[in-house]
Amino acid sequence: MRIAELSQKAGVPVPTIKYYLREGLLPAGELTSPNQARYDDRHVQRLRLVRVLLDVGRLPIATIRDLLTKLDEPDPDVHEVLGRALPATTGVRESSDPAVLVAAHERVNTLIAQRGWLLSGDAGTRQAVAEVIAAFQQVGTDAEGLLEHYADAAERIAVHDLGFVARASDNEGKVHAAVVGAVLGNSLLAALRRMAQEHESAKMFGIRDDTCQAAGPD
Incomplete structure (x- = not known):
């Protein structure tokens, strides 16, 4: 596919793709002429990963470049790559x-x-x-x-976190899942924790009948 099609398929503007190419975040396409290159689905996947690392993980460009270099090694250390990818x-x-x-x-x-x-x-x-x-x-x-108690809970949560990551079929997918899971998972955990706190507070300290109702079907 040409760069315009790559842009449309990945949802990334052409100028941004050219910037990623210059910064070494995206591998060059196959040259078909001095001014044209052909791209494939691997470039689409890499663009989506870069967007996740930038927009969700909030990682600096230099950190992403280093991470992707490690990821592209013949036998990457997935544990090390995930450590670099996870938000601080x-x-x-x-x-x-x-x-x-x-x-x-x-x-x-x-x-x-x-x-x-x-x-x-x-x-x-x-x-x-x-x-x-x-x-x-x-x-x-x-x-x-x-x-x-928090350490106990963290161990159990970590098992599920890494189970979510392990479901990905390739290393790029694992990095993608780790970043998304870490950021959105933290938000999900915080919201569920607040709901559980409200429930436990109602049981422990009591609550007026007209201010609390169990969730149920409409």
Whole structure:
């Protein structure tokens, strides 16, 4: 297909496609003349992946280029590629008390060791979790009980997350599913959590009959 057809099929404007070509995010098409190239369904798939990484994952162009380079290797390390593709975890502001943050890091390391989690040494998630634990301490609340329960829930959720990713038939599909699943999955989880909280609150503290009704068929 020509670039105009590629644009129509992928839903990406021609100038944007040319920009991706210049930036190395999209492999060149097969030249049919000095000024014309032919593209195929692999280019459509790659364009859709790039859009997901940009629009959903919010990854920088340079990061995407590096990720795609790894993905195009003869035998890519899917675990490493997924780690590069997943949106970064955002923590809270670092505690003003260094001692509190150090203690929080020690608690995180203990949790990882106890559960036998396989994490890279420089995992940014360690810092994010430590900052949240430190924030609990700063407001005078111990997160110990929540930490263990949340870790249990996170393990179960992660199994389903990666099951969703594994359903993809190729590596590009896995990256696509990981990014979409991480971003939309977080939103879904937050909404379901709020619904469950409302339900548990009604059971625990009671609620007026005229303000609550169970969902059911119309």
